[in-house]
Amino acid sequence: MKNIFLLKNLIILVIYCPLLTAISCSDPEESVRITSPNGKLAIQLKESKGNLYYCAEKEGNPILVDSRLGFTLSGGEAIMNNLEIVRSDSADLDETWEQPWGESRLVRNNYRELKVFLQEKSGLKRSLYIVFRVFDDGFGFRYEFPVQPNLKKFQIARENTEFRFAAPLKAWWIPAYKEVYYESLARYSRIAEMDTVCTPLTLETGDGRFLAIHEANLTNYAKMNLYPTDSLTLSTDLTPWSNGVKVYAETPCVTPWRTMIIAENINELVTSNIMLNLNEPSRIADLSWIRPGKYIGIWWSIHLGKYTWCSGERHGATTANTKAYIDFAAASGFSGVLAEGWNVGWDGDWTKNGETLDFTKAYPDFDIQLITDYAASKGVELIGHHETAGMATHYENQLDSAYTYYQKYNVHVVKTGYVNPRLNNKEFHDGQYAVNHYRKVVETAAKYHIMIDNHEPVMPTGIQRTWPNLMTQEAVRGQEYDAWSPDGGNPPDHTTIVPFLRCLAGPTDFTPGTFNFENPSMPNTRVRTTLAKQLALYVVIYSPLQMASDAPENYKGVKAFDFIKSVPVSWEKTLVPDARIGDYAIFARKNRNSENWFMGCITDENARELNINLSFLDKGATYIARIYSDGEDADWNSNPNSMIYQETEVNSSKIIPVTLAPGGGCAIELVKKK
Numbered sequence: 110m111k112n113i114f115l116l117k118n119l120i121i122l123v124i125y126c127p128l129l130t131a132i133s134c135s136d137p138e139e140s141v142r143i144t145s146p147n148g149k150l151a152i153q154l155k156e157s158k159g160n161l162y163y164c165a166e167k168e169g170n171p172i173l174v175d176s177r178l179g180f181t182l183s184g185g186e187a188i189m190n191n192l193e194i195v196r197s198d199s200a201d202l203d204e205t206w207e208q209p210w211g212e213s214r215l216v217r218n219n220y221r222e223l224k225v226f227l228q229e230k231s232g233l234k235r236s237l238y239i240v241f242r243v244f245d246d247g248f249g250f251r252y253e254f255p256v257q258p259n260l261k262k263f264q265i266a267r268e269n270t271e272f273r274f275a276a277p278l279k280a281w282w283i284p285a286y287k288e289v290y291y292e293s294l295a296r297y298s299r300i301a302e303m304d305t306v307c308t309p310l311t312l313e314t315g316d317g318r319f320l321a322i323h324e325a326n327l328t329n330y331a332k333m334n335l336y337p338t339d340s341l342t343l344s345t346d347l348t349p350w351s352n353g354v355k356v357y358a359e360t361p362c363v364t365p366w367r368t369m370i371i372a373e374n375i376n377e378l379v380t381s382n383i384m385l386n387l388n389e390p391s392r393i394a395d396l397s398w399i400r401p402g403k404y405i406g407i408w409w410s411i412h413l414g415k416y417t418w419c420s421g422e423r424h425g426a427t428t429a430n431t432k433a434y435i436d437f438a439a440a441s442g443f444s445g446v447l448a449e450g451w452n453v454g455w456d457g458d459w460t461k462n463g464e465t466l467d468f469t470k471a472y473p474d475f476d477i478q479l480i481t482d483y484a485a486s487k488g489v490e491l492i493g494h495h496e497t498a499g500m501a502t503h504y505e506n507q508l509d510s511a512y513t514y515y516q517k518y519n520v521h522v523v524k525t526g527y528v529n530p531r532l533n534n535k536e537f538h539d540g541q542y543a544v545n546h547y548r549k550v551v552e553t554a555a556k557y558h559i560m561i562d563n564h565e566p567v568m569p570t571g572i573q574r575t576w577p578n579l580m581t582q583e584a585v586r587g588q589e590y591d592a593w594s595p596d597g598g599n600p601p602d603h604t605t606i607v608p609f610l611r612c613l614a615g616p617t618d619f620t621p622g623t624f625n626f627e628n629p630s631m632p633n634t635r636v637r638t639t640l641a642k643q644l645a646l647y648v649v650i651y652s653p654l655q656m657a658s659d660a661p662e663n664y665k666g667v668k669a670f671d672f673i674k675s676v677p678v679s680w681e682k683t684l685v686p687d688a689r690i691g692d693y694a695i696f697a698r699k700n701r702n703s704e705n706w707f708m709g710c711i712t713d714e715n716a717r718e719l720n721i722n723l724s725f726l727d728k729g730a731t732y733i734a735r736i737y738s739d740g741e742d743a744d745w746n747s748n749p750n751s752m753i754y755q756e757t758e759v760n761s762s763k764i765i766p767v768t769l770a771p772g773g774g775c776a777i778e779l780v781k782k783k
């Protein structure tokens with residue numbers, strides 16, 4: 110693992126502009142403008158009658174028009190209706206940095222920046238700065254409140270940021286507030302028909318191009334949600350504290366970046382690095398302990414009701430069970446074994462008794478010393494589990510002792526969980542309180558060399574660049590719904606939307622890997638995919654910690670398991686050769702540690718013939734394609750296990766035709782011949 114470092118072309122050019130660049134804006138407006146490095150994307154900031162607006166256009170075509178900026182502070186004391194532009198600075202950057210793990214190794218960070226200094230014209234003469242960074246594939250901006258005599262501690266009642274589109278677009282979205290933990294099925298509608306929605310929000314222009322709104326570096330602030338104020342405009346709604354305040358702030362402070370990807374095609378949408386680039390470089394100098402990996406767990410069988418989290422006859426996390434899982438992980442080349450329900454406090458209704466959960470006390474039938482010694486002898490590590498039932502303060506009080514305990518037992522990954530619609534029975538999972546809680550956990554974990562897999566989190570915003578021990582997060586209606594959801598489980602099209610919506614926010618702990626599709630506890634609920642699609646999901650949905658979620662006995666002797674054993678969890682680069690949101694997706698990713706590529710193709714409920722173009726392979730080279738595809742009679746509903754395995758030689762001019770079954774998929778490993 111290499112440290113994150115700057116590789117080339119670090120050019121920072123700061124030009125102080127005492128005079129504003131006048132654009133064709135009529136009196137009394139003042140405006141400043143900046144373009145992307147390739148000159149195609151332009152952002153303009155305007156002041157009119159003391160109010161601020163911004164616009165975005167690409168190659169002369171408007172994308173956003175006269176969209177409001179600014180704040181209302183508590184007490185209705187607006188800060189933004191009396192502002193003037195004092196001056197502006199610009200700067201350029203072109204650097205390339207390396208990720209310790211991720212969907213691509215190298216990340217180019219190339220933007221032009223405009224910083225606009227604003228001040229109230231009269232009265233308290235308070236200052237506010239707005240910084241725009243414009244990339245070739247989109248832009249981000251944030252507000253800065255500098256130190257000043259008349260603004261110290263303050264409360265934000267409303268952020269007035271708007272996105273006013275030039276045309277009435279259709280979008281993919283999930284609702285804010287209504288369903289818990291972002292575990293929703295996506296909706297598709299025009300802006301006017303939207304609810305209050307979460308970001309990422311993905312908009313289709315109708316001509317094959319995409320826009321996606323999200324945020325980067327959500328720190329000490331509340332999550333941004335959006336709601337339509339008319340058929341073209343989305344306004345900001347910050348998740349409030351339980352007392353209604355949106356954000357408690359103190360100068361100097363900055364907001365998260367508001368980001369928009371402007372993608373010419375679906376490949377650009379998925380591979381944009383704007384969010385990562387708008388986060389700070391790693392604060393962890395020694396990254397040697399941060400290792401992506403694959404794991405199995407005493408988990409799916411609990412969700413199916415065979416085992417329990419609590420103690421008793423069917424307790425899952427016993428010493429004997431965990432040792433058997435360790436044997437299987439070692440034989441499969443996996444790095445970890447998760448054991449849920451290992452600690453005392455689960456008995457009774459654990460979702461209501463979070464304050465009895467003790468993270469330094471194992472159940473008597475879970476001999477953690479013996480288990481972790483055994484794991485070490487097999488080259489495997491125990492993956493820790495801290496289900497807090499949402500009692501964040503109770504967890505914070507135990508953080509140091511809980512991580513000291515795990516450190517003693519050589520545990521380097523902890524899955525955290527917050528099953529409770531409100532943290533401490535009070536605060537939203539994505540208000541300022543929650544944002545600060547989750548960050549405290551990640552920063553404390555780093556001190557103990559612990560990586561985090563966070564369930565029921567705030568929506569990710571690229572913090573893993575700064576804290577690369579924040580490996581993966583849930584914030585998705587994951588595969589667990591296929592074990593117990595009364596609606597029958599995730600419909601087959603769900604995973605053809607998730608990669609273009611939730612996954613834009615970063616690594617996603619979806620937990621694919623079901624090989625046994627029967628669900629004795631809820632026969633009407635099942636994993637609605639074929640076996641080949643389960644494999645393809647390891648490529649399509651990125652996570653640096655990937656679980657093989659089924660029980661070991663269901664993997665034994667099954668050819669398909671070879672793909673899970675060989676699929677990497679960190680990539681040199683990622684491409685999306687073809688996809689249509691809600692219908693199908695083809696992903697190609699190159700292994701970081703070899704010349705081999707892996708592909709995942711998935712479809713919705715419809716059978717589909719796809720031609721897989723391999724033009725991304727090295728010209729002149731030959732590859733062995735190991736193809737795991739749906740059998741002729743495969744069908745998610747009636748025959749999910751029907752799968753065909755084939756090997757064939759291919760090169761970059763080859764097209765592989767595949768037939769996907771209803772709810773089906775195809776997984777391919779492309780091994781470069783020496």
Ligand code: NOJ
Pocket residue numbers: 408449496526528564565583589
């Ligand atoms: C919900 C999580 O998503 C799931 O993975 C976990 O098993 C349970 N909570 C219990 O912590």
